[in-house]
Amino acid sequence: KNQVEQSPQSLIILEGKNCTLQCNYTVSPFSNLRWYKQDTGRGPVSLTIMTFSENTKSNGRYTATLDADTKQSSLHITASQLSDSASYICVVSRVGNAGNMLTFGGGTRLMVKP
């Protein structure tokens, strides 16, 4: 069964601190993995996308890693800001062109406090 599990479910950190979010998946055949940021009441916005051969990808203060062997990914946020408060969703795409090939994780709700 194709599944994406994220941890922790929620996280509170102080402004300026770093944090790491985890994503484990059992999606097959694997195409790519994306991390999205979803602000409350808004649609998801893509942060990073990684294919099978990529180990790490950065986007500003966001750095994603992928271990395709263990089927794990992480999203590291450096020097957090109040605006980082949001849900972060890990989405894994299967190979194929028919229909919706995405499997969504449950998300991690991050709150950054001053």
Next chain:
Amino acid sequence: GAVVSQHPSRVICKSGTSVKIECRSLDFQATTMFWYRQFPKKSLMLMATSNEGSKATYEQGVEKDKFLINHASLTLSTLTVTSAHPEDSSFYICSALQYRYNEQFFGPGTRLTVL
């Protein structure tokens, strides 16, 4: 990047009425769009796949007669919630598939509240 819009962003309606939500791909053509529903503190749940010029494909458990989908052009898909009830209150998000990059771009969502 590709832009997807939704209209309206918020809608409040009375029980028994119908509500139409529009999803538009603004700078690319999308033969395939998707409709999701999201409950508070939960992730997105796929409701249906909308294909331009053909009938939508609904996920198991989604009532096709309640959630009518029309994809009449390459840039517009609509979701109509018919005879809305309070339990239909939710956050509805659409996405459009850009085939060139095989990537879905999400709209900003529509908050539906049924009184």
